[in-house]
Amino acid sequence: MAIRPKESVVPFVVHGEGTGVAQKLTAAGDAGHVFHADAFPAFGGADAAPSPLFYALGSLTSCNQVTAALVAKDLGITLGAWTFDIQGDLDTAVLVGGADGNANFDRVEVRATVETDADEAQFERFVSETARRCPVTQLFQRSGLEFVNDWTRVPLTADASA
Known part of the structure; x- marks a missing residue:
């Protein structure tokens, strides 16, 4: 159930x-x-x-990895090593200068690389389902900023598949 x-x-x-x-x-x-x-x-x-802004971006990487592990288990795929690079572009005019506008990041880009045994179709579903289920991804996506989520799959190494 x-x-x-x-x-x-x-x-x-x-x-x-x-x-x-x-x-x-x-x-x-x-x-x-x-x-x-x-x-x-x-x-x-x-x-x-x-900075709290680094924590916000760091929570995005770690929440994606935790969520992805849960999704991979549900999909029956194996994951190995990860890398994440995240960039948030922040116009500080509101935060520092008090200007009118939105203090949010203008744009956040996630670049993730994961070792996996998933084929291309499985990987697309895996990425989509991870984005849907990750609470921190949802916070960023629903905030109205430009959100880029670019994931790359690479073959599992011998160490990861053992």
């Missing part, structure tokens, strides 16, 4: 505290993961930790 939406809601909770533009963030849960955010000096920070 398929899981019905809303019956499987899991809350993700983060607590943040800080001064200036630097923050210490703690993820709720037994592990209590701690991470830090800061900003570039041009934005009032000391660049002592990644």
Whole structure:
């Protein structure tokens, strides 16, 4: 029986505290993961930790990889090593200068390479289903920015298929 939406809601909770533009963030849960955010000096920070914008883009890579692993299992395909390159183009006129407009990224491009045993048709379905099911991809796509999602498949190495 398929899981019905809303019956499987899991809350993700983060607590943040800080001064200036630097923050210490703690993820709720037994592990209590701690991470830090800061900003570039041009934005009032000391660049002592990644910018929240890097975290946003980083969450896009890791959420895609987690989602893709779930999708691959459902499709019966094997995955090996990954590479991701993501670029977000941000016009800082709203953020820094207070200009009217949208503070969002103008454009985000995902370039992913994955080792897989999927054929071309399976890979197209795999990429499409991963984009549909990935919560962070959906946040970016539905935000109205230009979103490019370019994935390349390469053959599994001997290590990955063993």
